[in-house]
Amino acid sequence: MDAAEQAYFRNAFKSGVRHRGDMHYEPLRVTLHLGAPVALTHPWVYLDSIIKHLMLVNALEDNFYLLPAKFPMGKILGHGGSLPIKHTSGLAHSSASIFEIKKDGMETIYKRFEDRWAGGRRKINIGSGHFRNYMMSTVYVSAPTCEFYVFGDKKLLSKILDSLVGIGDNTRIGWGHVRSFEIEQQQEDWSIIKDGRAMRPIPKKMLTSSSEYLRMAWRSPYWAADSVDVCAPPGAEVELRG
Amino acid sequence: MYAESEEYQTRVYDANMLISNALKQYNKPYLSFSGGKDSTVMMGLVLLQMPDIMVLHWDYGRFYIPDALRGEIKANAKAMGVDLRIETSPKYEELGRNAVNVLGNEMMKKLIPSLAEEGYDCVFVGLRSEESAKRKRRISAERSITIINEVWPVRAWTWMDIWAYIVANDIPYLSHYDVYGPMVGWNLARFTTLFDPEFDRLGCSSVDGILSWRFRNVK
Numbered sequence: 001m002d003a004a005e006q007a008y009f010r011n012a013f014k015s016g017v018r019h020r021g022d023m024h025y026e027p028l029r030v031t032l033h034l035g036a037p038v039a040l041t042h043p044w045v046y047l048d049s050i051i052k053h054l055m056l057v058n059a060l061e062d063n064f065y066l067l068p069a070k071f072p073m074g075k076i077l078g079h080g081g082s083l084p085i086k087h088t089s090g091l092a093h094s095s096a097s098i099f100e101i102k103k104d105g106m107e108t109i110y111k112r113f114e115d116r117w118a119g120g121r122r123k124i125n126i127g128s129g130h131f132r133n134y135m136m137s138t139v140y141v142s143a144p145t146c147e148f149y150v151f152g153d154k155k156l157l158s159k160i161l162d163s164l165v166g167i168g169d170n171t172r173i174g175w176g177h178v179r180s181f182e183i184e185q186q187q188e189d190w191s192i193i194k195d196g197r198a199m200r201p202i203p204k205k206m207l208t209s210s211s212e213y214l215r216m217a218w219r220s221p222y223w224a225a226d227s228v229d230v231c232a233p234p235g236a237e238v239e240l241r242g
Numbered sequence: 243m244y245a246e247s248e249e250y251q252t253r254v255y256d257a258n259m260l261i262s263n264a265l266k267q268y269n270k271p272y273l274s275f276s277g278g279k280d281s282t283v284m285m286g287l288v289l290l291q292m293p294d295i296m297v298l299h300w301d302y303g304r305f306y307i308p309d310a311l312r313g314e315i316k317a318n319a320k321a322m323g324v325d326l327r328i329e330t331s332p333k334y335e336e337l338g339r340n341a342v343n344v345l346g347n348e349m350m351k352k353l354i355p356s357l358a359e360e361g362y363d364c365v366f367v368g369l370r371s372e373e374s375a376k377r378k379r380r381i382s383a384e385r386s387i388t389i390i391n392e393v394w395p396v397r398a399w400t401w402m403d404i405w406a407y408i409v410a411n412d413i414p415y416l417s418h419y420d421v422y423g424p425m426v427g428w429n430l431a432r433f434t435t436l437f438d439p440e441f442d443r444l445g446c447s448s449v450d451g452i453l454s455w456r457f458r459n460v461k
Contacts, residue, residue, distance in 0.1 A: 038450075041451040043451075065361055104425065106426055119327065136444060136445035136448075137449050138448055139425065169448070214456055214459075215461055216455075216458065216459055228459045
């Protein structure tokens with residue numbers, strides 16, 4: 001992406017950001033009611049990344065679809081507004097997903113060429129390129145609900161989640177459809193730690209101890225290599241520094 | 243029990259015959275051992291007839307195979323009385339997860355010709371027709387992809403035969419199968435390099451991302 005493109009998206013983002021002002025953070029539980037199994041490429045889904053994605057889509061509108069894939073836009077765009085989830089030193093106060101799993105398994109997705117895509121062309125290469133046929137395995141979990149514990153602003157979270165269609169991978173073909181959601185206030189904040197166990201990846205530098213350390217992404221975008229650091233994974237017994 | 247069936251017994255007999263004939267036909271055979279279930283079973287069969295056969299293991303390095311599994315491969319071989327000859331390429335360490343087609347360039351093009359120079363004239367490979375159409379065609383055409391003649395003792399075996407042999411003979415196998423088997427299916431669970439870009443098109447990295455998530459960001 002060149003400088004002119006970066007400036008274009010930066011300006012579009014700044015003018016499109018709708019959420020500004022003070023946030024009222026409180027312990028919350030967000031429950032997503034799912035209408036279809038969730039396809040996953042990682043054991044967890046992170047609410048902070050979903051929220052940031054939706055904020056980006058809302059702010060950029062149609063420009064969002066011009067963005068290059070797998071490009072960490074955060075570095076270019078900055079926060080540009082108020083986040084409905086509290087962050088401390090970059091760490092989102094938001095737990096990893098907790099699925100009420102009824103069944104899990106693997107499914108194979110087949111992409112096959114169909115005549116209607118030909119657009120009048122007489123020869124189509126189905127061995128490579130845009131029309132390439134493929135079969136791909138995907139792991140899914142079938143769960144009626146997915147929960148997150150968050151320290152966030154209920155009003156803004158609710159407004160943003162209104163536009164959430166699905167979670168996980170391949171939502172475009174129906175996986176992970178979200179039927180509805182509810183946000184409830186909680187007595188305690190379980191967004192980072194619950195009963196001495198990590199509820200999300202926590203970087204080692206923020207901990208005095210952990211029962212396990214390994215390299216994993218701890219902030220969004222969770223697919224980006226520079227989001228990876230030595231962390232306590234969800235479920236590890238941890239003690240926060242300070 | 244399936245291991246008592248005639249179908250299974252016939253396949254074991256045929257495999258033993260293939261091995262026996264190859265040992266008569268060739269002077270200096272070796273065995274290719276990946277650590278997976280097929281090559282482990284084949285190794286069990288071959289060792290019964292030639293306990294001192296050279297067993298070669300190609301190490302894909304720590305970026306593609308978790309250290310724990312690499313340890314298991316060695317331990318399983320040792321438990322079966324084998325002292326592995328382990329070969330690898332420094333490219334795996336240099337390139338990490340960008341190491342693509344190293345097996346073809348380093349093992350097929352360099353190591354195997356050097357083994358031929360050492361006098362090896364036959365290799366036992368745990369290939370099965372059932373695994374893919376490509377392998378089925380290769381086996382039925384009796385086509386070796388290296389300059390050393392290949393023998394596939396378990397060529398006609400099904401996944402059921404493989405597991406039956408493992409269970410009936412108490413053969414050690416990789417814990418990888420206990421993780422992938424229940425999710426992927428015991429018929430489809432295979433031991434391959436993890437998070438390998440060469441298998442991305444099949445969605446393997448997505449499956450590894452769930453089942454081997456601890457190994458995703460190894461450094």
